[in-house]
Amino acid sequence: MTPDAQPILGPVAEVEHFYQASGFSGHGLMLAPAVSALMADAIISGTTDPLIEDLSVARFRGAIRVHREKSVV
Numbered sequence: 001m002t003p004d005a006q007p008i009l010g011p012v013a014e015v016e017h018f019y020q021a022s023g024f025s026g027h028g029l030m031l032a033p034a035v036s037a038l039m040a041d042a043i044i045s046g047t048t049d050p051l052i053e054d055l056s057v058a059r060f061r062g063a064i065r066v067h068r069e070k071s072v073v
Helices: 025-045 057-061
Strands: 008-011 019-022
Touching: 008 025, 019 025
Parallel strands: none
Antiparallel strands: 008 019
16 A cells, blocks of 8 residues: 555656556555556557546655545545
8 A cells, every 4th residue: 555545557757668556455446447447548548647647656756746545445
């Protein structure tokens, strides 16, 4: 689980062609269909959907403001 209880989604800049979808906690099963579609689109198109942009691993490097999930399952 991540420090903010949100998943990590999208490409990882340090590793070419590496996309991450992890850290879901209890929400993973519920979010899997939508996340799968968004991640497939990102991999095919090479662009990140705004819906998952804020969930990049870069948020832990201070690039994006981190908000702790209040309803952790």
